[in-house]
Amino acid sequence: MLHSTHLTRLGPLRQQLFARQATASSPTPSPARAFSTTVCRREILDVSALPPRVHPRYNQSPTSSLLSLQWPEPPRNVLIIPKFHAPQVTLSAVSFAKHVHQEYPDVNLVFERRVASQVHESLPFPIYTGEPSSLHDKIDLVTTLGGDGTILRAASLFSLRSSVPPMLSFSMGSLGFLGEWKFDEYKRAWRQVYMSGSRVAVTDLQDPHTQTAVNGPPDNDEHLQLHDAWSHVRGKSMGLTRSSKVLLRHRLRVGVYDADGVNINGQLMPTSTAEPQQLLPPALPGLDTPAKRGEVTTQAFHAINELVIHRGPNPHLAIIDVYINGRFLTEAVADGILVSTPTGSTAYSLSAGGSIMHPLVKTLLITPICARSLSFRPLGLPLNSKVILKLSEKNRGRELEVSIDGKRKTGVTIGMEIRVEGETVGRTPDGSWAGGVPCVIRSAASGNSGEDDDGWVGGLNGLLKFNYPFGEA
DSSP, X not given: OOOHHHHHHHOHHHHHHHHXXXXXXXXXXXXXXXXXXXXXXXXXXXXXXXXOOOOOEEEEETTEEEEEEEOSSOOOEEEEEEOTTOHHHHHHHHXXXXXXXXXXXXXXXXXXXXXXXXXXXXXXXXXXXXOGGGTTTTOSEEEEXXXXXXXXXXXXXXXXXXXXXXXXXXXOSSSOSSOOBOGGGHHHHHHHHHTTTOOXXXXXXXXXXXXHHTTSOOOSOTTOOOOGGGGGGXXXXXXXXXXXXXXXXXXXXXXXXXXXXXXXGGGOEEXXXXXXXXXXXXXXXXXXXXXXXXXXXXXXXXXXXXXXXXXXXXXXXXXXXXXXXXXXXXXXXXXXXXXXXXXXXGTHHHHTTOOOOOTTSOEEEEEEEEESSTTOOOEEEETTOEEEEXXXXXXXXXXXXXXXXXXXXXXXXXXXXXXXXXXXXEEOTTSOEESSEEEEEOOXXXXXXXXXXXXXXXXXXXXXXXXXXXXXX
16 A cells, blocks of 8 residues: 555645545444344243143152152253242242253243242243142142241142142241241252152262261162163262152041031132132032032042131130041030141140141141130041041021131031041052152151151151240240
8 A cells, every 4th residue: 555655756646546445445434233132031921831730759768758759851940939929938939930941941941820920020930820729730840939828828739639749848927837948058958859750960069068978778670670761860860779759748628507507618718818709619520429418529629737717806605516437526615626747736726735746747736726625635546547527406596607728718607517537548450659748858857767756746846845844935
């Protein structure tokens, strides 16, 4: 290229010529490239679009009274239930959802409608929601963040079903006796549940708690092959011999009947103001068989804690006839009466003076509430006992209130009765387990697989202050 002094010597005409050539040879600036930005998919989709539910197996172990969780393939649809009216818990639920989506992108996250509307703007990926009646056939695993009430709320979503998905519970409530895990353990807790039964080799067991647990006896499924869907998360499991331990919490099967013996469970109304005031869904197909006296029809409402019948605002004591297996037991004159499960023995029943029962004990408890007679003591009955509570004609308060797990209620009058029995929990013909609420148990801190009640005993001492000495801080 010529210097400017040389151009001066060439004259005006040649200066113009060289100027035109320079302009022609200089590259034309290209227009700025427009980059498209992908909008975050903050969508709420319906659960009907999800794949069908994956049913896990629960294997017994000769060294443990708990069951071993075995997924035939990775869980795909997870229901997240945070505590209501707790902004910090909602934020924790968002953090948990983001972690699961980032590390396990094949997992679909489901929320209740009210929660979904609150959190979907904070999640840059689609989430799912639907009516409670549509969840049973879709949900593989339930995760709760809250206290015992949140667990009851989760269990109530499956109260008309005999099969409940496994529940992974993080204690974030006011008491949290039933919650097994602390939220700061959520990554390890989720990983352990997700990979349970995967047969993936151990590569990342750095925690002494998980290291000691790997040396236990192997399961009886050595012949099973690794499912393809687990291949992208190798190294995230607890090991070939490690699986989550599950406690099947027994439930009650409850039926409310009018004076003509007709089941009126459909008239049970929700007690929580967070739920719409609507009746239960219509009877499931094939569940309208008539019941003999003293038996509960298959269209039963399940309770994980207790059934309570009480006088409410009435000034007069309730008078209730109690029958066990068709035989008259007693006439209860009290503020009310409770029939509870072992899980519910540390709830309302405990406040009413009932005994504390280990959740593995197959029993149901009858506990009076402020009985007139000092000799009316709580009773423990076999789980398969059939209990009938019938309003006596002597009642001066003409209507009493019935509440099931504090989630559903109705009024009962003279001649009406409530039939209660323990839910059958056991193996089905195909070898799986049916009944109960499967709760994932946090392993013992020492890694000893025999310490199945470590969390339960710790809860009695640390939370309920069992036999706490007077005068100690």
